[in-house]
Amino acid sequence: MSARKPIRKAVFPVAGMGTRFLPATKAIPKEMLPIIDRPLIQYAVDEAREAGIDQLIFVTGRGKTAIVEHFDTAFELEATMTERDKSLDVLEPTRILPGNLVTVRQQVPLGLGHAIWCARAIVGDEPFAIFLPDELMIGQPGCMKQMVEAYNAVGGNLISVLEVPENEVSSYGVIDPGQRGFGPGGALTEVRGLVEKPKREDAPSNLIISGRYILQPEVMRVLEHQGKGAGGEIQLTDAMAQMIGQQPFHAVTFAGKRYDCGSKTGFVEATLAIALEREDMRDEVRAMALRLLG
Ligand code: UTP
Numbered sequence: 001m002s003a004r005k006p007i008r009k010a011v012f013p014v015a016g017m018g019t020r021f022l023p024a025t026k027a028i029p030k031e032m033l034p035i036i037d038r039p040l041i042q043y044a045v046d047e048a049r050e051a052g053i054d055q056l057i058f059v060t061g062r063g064k065t066a067i068v069e070h071f072d073t074a075f076e077l078e079a080t081m082t083e084r085d086k087s088l089d090v091l092e093p094t095r096i097l098p099g100n101l102v103t104v105r106q107q108v109p110l111g112l113g114h115a116i117w118c119a120r121a122i123v124g125d126e127p128f129a130i131f132l133p134d135e136l137m138i139g140q141p142g143c144m145k146q147m148v149e150a151y152n153a154v155g156g157n158l159i160s161v162l163e164v165p166e167n168e169v170s171s172y173g174v175i176d177p178g179q180r181g182f183g184p185g186g187a188l189t190e191v192r193g194l195v196e197k198p199k200r201e202d203a204p205s206n207l208i209i210s211g212r213y214i215l216q217p218e219v220m221r222v223l224e225h226q227g228k229g230a231g232g233e234i235q236l237t238d239a240m241a242q243m244i245g246q247q248p249f250h251a252v253t254f255a256g257k258r259y260d261c262g263s264k265t266g267f268v269e270a271t272l273a274i275a276l277e278r279e280d281m282r283d284e285v286r287a288m289a290l291r292l293l294g
Helices: 040-050 065-070 075-083 089-094 112-117 143-154 166-171 218-224 236-243 264-277 282-292
Strands: 009-013 055-060 101-105 128-131 135-138 157-163 173-182 188-196 207-215 249-253 257-260
Touching (some): 040 135, 188 236
Parallel strands (some): 009 055, 009 128, 157 249
Antiparallel strands (some): 188 249
């Protein structure tokens, strides 16, 4: 019945400099930092595939080739493992159908909005998803699958949101909420406005954008003329704000856990939380954590 175009493409902006993790991220991309045994980018790609999205667009920059290599065939490694009778199953998540991974280059990290705009020729005239891989979203189903479900109900543009304590709002994009609690699972909120990194007293709510988006291709036209915003960067939030009123714009409250792995403490929290959930290590890690806490 629905004439909505399906979401087939996902953009992963991975050209940022990761300054909060220096010196670890001097030669290694932030997105390759592992939570246990999988790099952050792997969790994001898994989440995209679970949502039925298989065309992956990486916006990369200097020093980011390891991300692309992670999804390449490692011929020598595989030959050696096979020779030694080691299972290759562990490499399965890194396999991409030939042609389904495209990279574009953001020559200078001018901001998230600019990074997305760099993918305009590959995105073309289709709605598309965006994943910020340093935001780790753990849920069943995953965050993007929940968003695609919402998209199938209301179409237009969608962002994933969550509540944070009021003293944290100025680090994020914040929404001005309208009607709340409708759509699939009551998870939808109408978005009336968006502001990037507001002062605490100017923030329209404590609902922040949390690293997952489904956007209509028109955002590329807006980004083309988008000037610098907060932090002197070309902000995606500012471009999205201009689309409100012209196209449907909703927020989806994610039913699940989100870890801000762009921050050091968020990264530690994610590592511990995931270790405590994994059957292969949870007992040992729990005992270890209790011992450390005395
Ligand atoms: P962040 O601001 O969290 O990432 O951008 P960063 O700049 O890499 O990290 P810090 O703040 O210096 O520690 C959010 C996402 O947008 C991408 C980043 O790679 C990250 O996935 N990004 C940001 C770009 O691709 N290009 C940019 O110009 C800016």
